[in-house]
Amino acid sequence: MDYIAIDFETANEKRSSPCSIGIVVVKNSEVVEKIHYLIKPKEMRFMPINIGIHGIRPGMVENEPEFDEIWKRIKGYFDNGFVIAHNASFDISVLRRTMELYNIEPVSFKYICTMKLSKNFYPQIENSKLNTVNRFLGYEFDHHDALADALACSNILINISKELGNEDIDEICRCVGVTIGNVNEEGYKPSSAKGRIFRKSSRVSTCNNQIH
Numbered sequence: 001m002d003y004i005a006i007d008f009e010t011a012n013e014k015r016s017s018p019c020s021i022g023i024v025v026v027k028n029s030e031v032v033e034k035i036h037y038l039i040k041p042k043e044m045r046f047m048p049i050n051i052g053i054h055g056i057r058p059g060m061v062e063n064e065p066e067f068d069e070i071w072k073r074i075k076g077y078f079d080n081g082f083v084i085a086h087n088a089s090f091d092i093s094v095l096r097r098t099m100e101l102y103n104i105e106p107v108s109f110k111y112i113c114t115m116k117l118s119k120n121f122y123p124q125i126e127n128s129k130l131n132t133v134n135r136f137l138g139y140e141f142d143h144h145d146a147l148a149d150a151l152a153c154s155n156i157l158i159n160i161s162k163e164l165g166n167e168d169i170d171e172i173c174r175c176v177g178v179t180i181g182n183v184n185e186e187g188y189k190p191s192s193a194k195g196r197i198f199r200k201s202s203r204v205s206t207c208n209n210q211i212h
Helices: 048-054 067-078 088-101 114-121 130-136 146-164 169-176 200-211
Strands: 003-010 018-027 030-038 082-085 109-113 181-184 187-189
Touching: 003 048, 003 088, 003 146, 018 048, 018 067, 018 146, 030 067, 030 146, 067 088, 082 088, 082 146, 088 109, 088 114, 088 181, 109 114, 114 130, 114 146, 114 169, 130 146, 146 169
Parallel strands: 003 082, 082 109
Antiparallel strands: 003 018, 018 030, 109 181, 181 187
């Protein structure tokens, strides 16, 4: 599997206020690069509730580059790539709204939501929150640190891939019942959940029989 896992933290209620991004680059199902940037929001307004979640304060980003400068460094990871995120509707919205704010030309990539994957693949878990799923998987991390969250997101897909014995993301999504979303210059198509095609007791064999 080749993809990037991403996570944004925001300064306030606006999706166009990223103050941190974490990116994990995965090649052949192995983490090969970890990237983290603090970001100075265009509007330097931090809400107490947001600070309480991620701990990032205005003074920590006032000398950091804004998103348009960060984008020059990370664009290549997104363009024509495959992106995963947990609660991807949030992170993809942050990306799109911030690109619009800076009049950045859209790029094209496919994406999936590991929250939706988790909900279908691990129905026995109480909820599909990032920390809950990773606790179930025995993986501990610093929740709401952007890089740690991106690593935890990647951990979910890698575990599902191992349980299914399949490293083809398209086939994993088809098996688990999650559609692949798209972002391009025309807009976007969301990643959504459908019914899973395996039975809980025999998901590996059932899935493989359905795919091959």
